[in-house]
Amino acid sequence: MKLRIKWKQHLKTIIAFLLIVAVCGAIVVVSGIAPIAASSGHWEITKWFLNFSKERAVATHSMMIEVPDLDVQSKIVQGAGHYEIGCLQCHGSPGKEPPRVVSLMTPKPPDIASIVPDREPQELFYIVKHGIMLTGMPAWPSQQRDDEVWSVVAFLLKYPQLSETEYQQLALGDFEKQSAQTIEGVADDALTVPHEVIESCAGCHGVDGKGRELGVFPKLAGQNEAYMIATLKAYQEDHRHSGTMEPVAGRIDEKIIEEVSQYYSQLKTGDATISSAETEENREAIARGQKIATNGIPQQNVPSCVDCHPTSRTPFNNAYPTLNGQYADYLELQLNLFKQRKRGGTKSANLMHAVVDHMQTEQMQDVSLYYQSLKGGE
Ligand code: HEC
Ligand code: HEC
Ligand code: HEC
Incomplete structure (x- = not known):
């Protein structure tokens, strides 16, 4: 009997305490004094709480994910190609800091070399596929394509050991912007290489449209023009699924789509890439x-x-x-x-x-x- 009365008293105290906390919380939020400014960073306690929640969520959600063979050169190169267009603007790359504006984000995107040794591949997969809510870390643009996400993980696992030159070689191969001006077309004429090809497509598909000899980047040389135009539009509209190509196509307008498609369709397919x-x-x-x-x-x-x-x-x-x-x-x-x-x-x-x-x-x-x-x- 005594025990029950004591328990009831405790319950009352707990409810009263929770009510006070809730009311105080509401006052802080409604009054507008709660800090949301990225400039001031998180309070230590908020940082701890957010990190703890993140670690628990990542551990639980990645538990059942099966890891495929990742030590495969073609996957690593494909992942590096994507990193160059989709990740380095926030995380930097070996030898290169991200732009200063990124250091003003809260939380700041971490240096990949410092986080990879503490992460399991399945955890990296979960983070890259789904992103991290309220942090600026985006989800993979195409949720259908786990194969592409695994390629990025294969590359991230190599990242901590890479020098600047090794990174460049993986991400862009032998491509050098300066030397690409004109190229011989299928009718033995000299074609001017479009600006967009040099700035974007060539890193993965080559100026000559033959890809990177690994099969992860398709050949575009000699591809049918109307098919390429329709395909780039399909990527733009999310009718064709690829986390790499959808953002690339999303950045170019109809005129450029036509120009690059016409260019690649006029190139010689050749046989140089198959021994x-x-x-x-x-x-x-x-x-x-x-x-x-x-x-x-x-x-x-x-x-x-x-x-x-x-x-x-x-x-x-x-x-x-x-x-x-x-x-x-x-x-x-x-x-x-x-x-x-x-x-x-x-x-x-x-x-x-x-x-x-x-x-x-x-x-x-x-x-x-x-x-x-x-x-x-x-
Ligand atoms: C717009 C900026 C932005 C882009 C683009 C971006 N990230 Fe992030 N990323 C972040 C931020 C911010 C965090 C920090 C999240 C945190 O601390 O909870 C983060 C966290 C991560 C983490 C988790 C670090 C850890 O162990 O807690 C990984 C892994 C990662 N990013 C990989 C990538 C990859 C791979 C790409 C490209 C596919 C990418 N990010 C693109 C901003 C970005
Ligand atoms: C970061 C690497 C990368 C860049 C840069 C890139 N692509 Fe791609 N591209 C890919 C990959 C990977 C695929 C295969 C995607 C898939 O599975 O759907 C692809 C597929 C394509 C296809 C479909 C080919 C087919 O046979 O169906 C076209 C067309 C294409 N890219 C055109 C372009 C153009 C034009 C540019 C420049 C504006 C460009 N790509 C830039 C990696 C890239
Ligand atoms: C009735 C016509 C038709 C037949 C028959 C056909 N295809 Fe296709 N195929 C297409 C069309 C159309 C596409 C383009 C789909 C798109 O991307 O919209 C395509 C796309 C493809 C692609 C993707 C190419 C790329 O560059 O991404 C492959 C691979 C392919 N077909 C292989 C085959 C094979 C192998 C066969 C025979 C077993 C075959 N197709 C029979 C019409 C056909």
Whole structure:
């Protein structure tokens, strides 16, 4: 009995205390004296509380995430390419501080080299994919593309050891802005390289449109112009999904879209990026792929590909992509994305869904190797 009376008294005290705290809190907020100024930074207690909440949330949400193999050069290069256009403006890069205005943010974006050693890959994945609320750390622009987020994580894991030169090499390859002025086109004429290509596209797709020899950045040289225009617009409107290409396309207007698409479509596709050893090694797969491309797989209801993706240089329809000489890894990834309904695309993208639904993984690999071996169909 006594115990119950005591307990009741305690409960009353606790409720009274909570009420006082709530009223004080309300007074602080309503009166407008609560600090929201980034200039003054957080109080120590607020900082502790926010950090503690962040750490708990990241630990809990990343617990069940399975980590793929990340020590893969193509993933690291793809991640570096994205870092160069999407992260360094806030986090800086090896040897380069971020712009001064960034140091006026609260919280300040941390130096990546100092945080990576204390983070598990799955934690980095969770943060890069979802961002951190109320801090300025944005979410990945395309939630469908976990593969792209993993590439950024693969790169972040290498970040602490990188020198300035190594970083430049990973992010931009051999590309040097100064030397790119004109280039020989398919009609043996000299094409002027558009400003936007030098400033943006070339870092990943090359001035010559041949990508970076790793299959993560598709070849654009000789690609059909109408397809490229429609594709860049599809990225802009989030009808095609890529956390790297959506912001790139979002920054350019219609005139530039037309100019860069026309430029890349007039370049020679060439065969420089596929070694003959690779073709030799995959001879049998390529032969199987050729059969699929020309005849389809009738017993699985898969149509032939050449009807829409001809092996000659003459396009069947300028709004459909040419696959000739394209990297097999890129083609295979796109087929898998179509199958998972994560690719999106132009308004004709639905045509590809019926094509891939009954294809097996090995068949996708074979047909991709076949188109890669075509060397541009010239
Ligand atoms: C607009 C500025 C901005 C951009 C762009 C940005 N970040 Fe951040 N990032 C921040 C801020 C601010 C924080 C600090 C958040 C905090 O302390 O809770 C942060 C935190 C992080 C963290 C967590 C650090 C930790 O361990 O607590 C990682 C990892 C990270 N960013 C990676 C990236 C990557 C990768 C990109 C590019 C895809 C990127 N950020 C783009 C502002 C930015
Ligand atoms: C940071 C690297 C990067 C930059 C810079 C970049 N791209 Fe891309 N681009 C990619 C990646 C990665 C893909 C594959 C995305 C996907 O899976 O949808 C791609 C895909 C494309 C495609 C689709 C190709 C196809 O066969 O469907 C086009 C077109 C394209 N980019 C054009 C451009 C243009 C034009 C620019 C410059 C304004 C540019 N890109 C800048 C990385 C980049
Ligand atoms: C009825 C026409 C049609 C047929 C048949 C067809 N495709 Fe396609 N394919 C398309 C169209 C249209 C696109 C462009 C979709 C978009 O991005 O909007 C496309 C896109 C692709 C892409 C992505 C290319 C890139 O640059 O991103 C691949 C890979 C592809 N097709 C492979 C195949 C293969 C392999 C076959 C045969 C098994 C095939 N297609 C049969 C119409 C077709």
